[in-house]
Amino acid sequence: MDPTVRALAVHDIDAALLARWPLPWPDAEGDKELRGHVLVLGGSSEMPGAVILAATAALRAGAGKLTVATGASVAQLVALAMPESRVIALEEHASDGFSLDAVARLDPLAERIDAILIGPGMRDEPCTARLVHALLPRMDAARVGVVLDACAMGALRHPPPGWPPGRPYRFERPVVLTPHAGEMAHLTGADKADIVAHPDPLALACARDWNAVLALKGARTVVAAPDGSFWQHEGAGNIGLAISGSGDVLAGIIAGLVARGAPLEQATCWGVALHARAGDRLAERMGTLGYLAREISQEIPALLEQTGGQTAAGDKTIRPVPGGQEAAPGVVS
Incomplete structure (x- = not known):
């Protein structure tokens, strides 16, 4: 990876950017199908709460339908905690990993979902x-x-058989x-x-090499896209967000926005902003910690x-691209 790579432009994730980058919004006459279907795959016998946090966040972000796939040992618990969701019980190994039988169980869902968080x-x-x-592939x-979070990001460290040794894994x-x-x-x-001190070059290089929209989280969160687009969110030092489960919530928000039709980079930037603003509100009302x-x-x-994060259904949203210009979604800069 090239540590000298630089963004062509740095966009602040602030009120002005969000105002000119509205999220897709369903018609008033629309049903839950139009709001998107999200599948959350996760959980384990020791951490069933993570999948509940992420799934709840996806619905709070506006997704219309939710399916959760989790281990058979905790599926009933998750179903009781998430009455809004269909829950699929997956076979587990003694290590708490899921059997590859899960692929056959989840394959039929691929045509019916809009986003998956793993x-x-x-x-x-x-x-x-x-x-x-x-x-x-499915x-x-x-x-x-x-959206890949937590343990699932380890797919980068464990590429599939046949991947050239020593070559960074790249998503299709x-x-x-x-x-x-x-x-x-x-x-x-x-x-x-070093990452904390200088996150930008590594984030940009990894986003390019991995073909990923990368949200590198911290007091200053940076978002890098494969084409070199780059955003930053300067936090207000809200240490209260540094708490167990906070990352699961952020991943769920992003997945919910993707399910609603937001492009990956827009869903990520909006997710980072909403997560931070929610923390600010809680800190004001309850105190910084706790x-x-x-x-x-x-x-x-x-x-x-x-926040005004809406546009009439069918309208084109706009997104910042390198150089400070703007383009409709799907336009390659």
């Missing part, structure tokens, strides 16, 4: 990587938006990745302190309304 609460990285690589063929179609600095160090071998990750999602619907 990773929250999953364990056994090599096993999870095999499952990710087995699922991606999701790619169906044009499903893919872009996906969203949501690492924090520690996870980025794990994925790349770079020093965590609010819970499960409470972040509760702020999202009102923030979506008040």
